[in-house]
Amino acid sequence: MPRITAIMLSLIWMVFAPPGGFSGPLTGAQILEQVDQNLQPGDLEMYRKIINIEPDGRKKEFVLWFLKKDKDKVVTLFVSPASETGRATLRLGDNMWLYIPNVGKPIRITSMQSVVGGVFNNADIMRLDYSVEYNVADLAEDQDQYLLDLKAKSGAVAYDQLKMWVLKKELVPTLIECYAATGMLIKTLHFKEVKDIGDGVVRPAVMETDSPLYQGYQSIMISANLKKRSLADEVFTLNYLSRVKDLR
Amino acid sequence: MALLTLFAGPVNAGEYDFTIPEAEKNPYEFGGRLESRYIYHRLDGDSALYRLNYYQDDPGADTHEWRALAELSGSYSRGVFQANLLTHHEFVSTFEEDEWINDIYEGYVSLTPIPDLTLDAGKKRILWGKGYAWNPAGFLNRPKDPDDPALNLEGRTLLGIDLIKSFTTGHLANIGFTILLLPVIDDWANTELGDEGDLNTALKMYLLWHDTDLDFIYFDGPDQPRSFGFDFAKNLAENIEVHGELAYQQDVPHVVLDAEGNTRNTRQDQLGYLLGARYLNALDTTFIAEYYHNGSGYDRGEVEDFFNYQEAAFHQWQSTGDALVMQRATQITRPYYQQRHFGQDYFYLKISQKEPFDILYFNPWIAAVVNLQDFSFNLQPGMTWAPVTNVELNFRVGIPVGPASTDFGEKPDKFRPEIWARYYF
Numbered sequence: 001m002p003r004i005t006a007i008m009l010s011l012i013w014m015v016f017a018p019p020g021g022f023s024g025p026l027t028g029a030q031i032l033e034q035v036d037q038n039l040q041p042g043d044l045e046m047y048r049k050i051i052n053i054e055p056d057g058r059k060k061e062f063v064l065w066f067l068k069k070d071k072d073k074v075v076t077l078f079v080s081p082a083s084e085t086g087r088a089t090l091r092l093g094d095n096m097w098l099y100i101p102n103v104g105k106p107i108r109i110t111s112m113q114s115v116v117g118g119v120f121n122n123a124d125i126m127r128l129d130y131s132v133e134y135n136v137a138d139l140a141e142d143q144d145q146y147l148l149d150l151k152a153k154s155g156a157v158a159y160d161q162l163k164m165w166v167l168k169k170e171l172v173p174t175l176i177e178c179y180a181a182t183g184m185l186i187k188t189l190h191f192k193e194v195k196d197i198g199d200g201v202v203r204p205a206v207m208e209t210d211s212p213l214y215q216g217y218q219s220i221m222i223s224a225n226l227k228k229r230s231l232a233d234e235v236f237t238l239n240y241l242s243r244v245k246d247l248r
Numbered sequence: 249m250a251l252l253t254l255f256a257g258p259v260n261a262g263e264y265d266f267t268i269p270e271a272e273k274n275p276y277e278f279g280g281r282l283e284s285r286y287i288y289h290r291l292d293g294d295s296a297l298y299r300l301n302y303y304q305d306d307p308g309a310d311t312h313e314w315r316a317l318a319e320l321s322g323s324y325s326r327g328v329f330q331a332n333l334l335t336h337h338e339f340v341s342t343f344e345e346d347e348w349i350n351d352i353y354e355g356y357v358s359l360t361p362i363p364d365l366t367l368d369a370g371k372k373r374i375l376w377g378k379g380y381a382w383n384p385a386g387f388l389n390r391p392k393d394p395d396d397p398a399l400n401l402e403g404r405t406l407l408g409i410d411l412i413k414s415f416t417t418g419h420l421a422n423i424g425f426t427i428l429l430l431p432v433i434d435d436w437a438n439t440e441l442g443d444e445g446d447l448n449t450a451l452k453m454y455l456l457w458h459d460t461d462l463d464f465i466y467f468d469g470p471d472q473p474r475s476f477g478f479d480f481a482k483n484l485a486e487n488i489e490v491h492g493e494l495a496y497q498q499d500v501p502h503v504v505l506d507a508e509g510n511t512r513n514t515r516q517d518q519l520g521y522l523l524g525a526r527y528l529n530a531l532d533t534t535f536i537a538e539y540y541h542n543g544s545g546y547d548r549g550e551v552e553d554f555f556n557y558q559e560a561a562f563h564q565w566q567s568t569g570d571a572l573v574m575q576r577a578t579q580i581t582r583p584y585y586q587q588r589h590f591g592q593d594y595f596y597l598k599i600s601q602k603e604p605f606d607i608l609y610f611n612p613w614i615a616a617v618v619n620l621q622d623f624s625f626n627l628q629p630g631m632t633w634a635p636v637t638n639v640e641l642n643f644r645v646g647i648p649v650g651p652a653s654t655d656f657g658e659k660p661d662k663f664r665p666e667i668w669a670r671y672y673f
Contacts, residue, residue, distance in 0.1 A: 107481075206264055217606070
């Protein structure tokens with residue numbers, strides 16, 4: 001083969017070959033793992049602004065400081081408004097607790113409750129990686145997106161089934177429909193504004209949700225100020241929950 | 249009402265503000281809350297406690313109580329060092345008197361050189377136990393109001409060490425040790441725990457084992473009964489939680505009053521326990537139920553004697569005019585009345601509904617405490633509403649029900665509505 005042709009073919013390979021080479025189409029599990037990695041890459045902290053919007057347009061805002069470690073440890077700390085300041089939640093796997101400074105001791109809560117009211121519940125705010133809680137039951141393609149059909153691994157998971165639309169190129173979700181075991185649609189999550197939210201992490205910065213159970217109400221979660229940060233396991237314990245505010 | 253109009257105008261959900269000013273943390277933080285409370289007392293002139301409180305007064309059919317309070321909080325954080333302060337300032341106006349109450353509820357410093365270890369010194373709130381309405385294992389807890397969980401409670405002066413360890417394998421996920429030393433100093437620190445110079449010790453070991461919270465508690469002091477406690481909490485299912493407490497106290501002074509006003513002082517080992525559950529249904533209705541056995545409580549016969557004595561004392565005062573009779577009655581009934589519930593067995597039920605009719609931040613509830621010896625009870629419907637950011641409105645009505653010589657039948661109020669508003673800043 002003439003030398004120039006070999007060089008041209010090599011250049012074409014380098015430009016157009018996918019990372020890792022042609023290893024075959026991604027499986028549903030691989031797509032879900034990558035979605036998790038893109039949304040919440042490793043140990044991190046970030047801020048979340050939750051806005052509950054009522055049908056008449058009135059809104060109530062909450063700002064949370066969010067900590068994540070490994071796949072199953074989450075802490076959130078309310079930073080505003082003043083009425084919520086100091087409240088904290090801890091999630092370890094399927095266990096969740098709420099700490100209210102006035103009460104002075106953590107109480108167990110469930111994923112279907114909501115510490116902020118509105119459409120978001122605790123499962124949405126303290127979400128673990130999807131691959132921890134769901135198996136991929138089916139994978140289809142919908143134009144430039146994958147459509148994942150996810151089934152909860154256990155009855156402890158907030159939603160029995162998810163339908164997740166994932167951008168093929170960026171491997172981030174655009175839409176998730178959350179269903180109960182009865183097949184009833186509980187809520188829909190819309191992912192928007194893909195951008196760098198901190199430390200080079202490019203992901204949807206906005207998640208909007210609406211629910212047929214809350215007609216006319218809407219809740220928005222904005223993620224920002226992400227920093228990769230690894231903290232000791234002991235930070236994610238009940239004994240530490242009252243002091244987690246000192247780590248900000 | 250002006251505060252209720254302070255709402256933001258209509259918002260286009262498509263316009264997003266990605267700035268979060270709160271992400272800039274200051275080493276200093278200040279805040280607080282203001283509260284205004286009104287309580288109406290519709291009095292029961294025939295009840296034992298009414299007679300004890302008002303035998304020399306004539307308050308009429310009802311009285312009014314007003315409370316205004318400000319609580320101020322501040323904190324400072326620098327590296328491994330933190331300082332926290334919470335002060336309480338309250339003006340109380342009742343039928344008996346008007347008074348100002350000024351207290352430091354919390355004032356302590358903490359050192360956390362490593363995440364596993366924290367050292368505390370100062371006045372800090374302690375609330376141990378898993379129960380909602382009662383905490384038999386909460387030997388150091390201040391009395392709480394189970395239907396007003398946002399109430400701040402005064403702390404205890406202590407030196408404390410907290411050790412935590414996490415495990416990544418096995419069924420034991422976390423273990424924590426808390427060691428507290430509570431000295432009694434002059435007339436300003438822990439005076440209710442003993443005499444000047446006494447040093448009280450409290451220990452707690454926490455385990456998260458098989459997704460179950462477990463606490464083992466020990467408390468002792470020169471003027472305190474040696475006390476052992478245990479509590480647990482676990483989710484049986486996503487929406488069902490169970491919890492319980494056990495408390496064993498040795499050699500506890502116990503006073504029993506007979507119908508003639510003779511007191512019998514004994515010392516006894518007391519066993520108290522609680523078992524409860526919380527259930528959340530698909531309609532977002534929460535049910536909390538608890539059974540409580542009070543180790544220091546009085547049985548039905550002792551409670552009847554207790555009220556019969558007070559009835560006799562009151563009639564004697566009426567016929568002789570001798571106030572000493574009622575003064576003595578006030579003093580010797582104190583061991584009963586200083587307990588929030590002095591019977592032996594109780595049942596608590598609370599049903600609350602989250603945001604009915606889609607009214608955001610509105611939570612109505614109804615609660616009942618039943619004395620299982622005499623079946624008298626207190627019924628308490630109420631509601632909490634937070635219509636505007638940082639404003640919370642609360643309302644409840646206490647309705648004690650029961651015949652004469654029963655726990656709730658002898659409460660001073662027939663009917664006790666209460667309303668309070670809080671503003672946080």
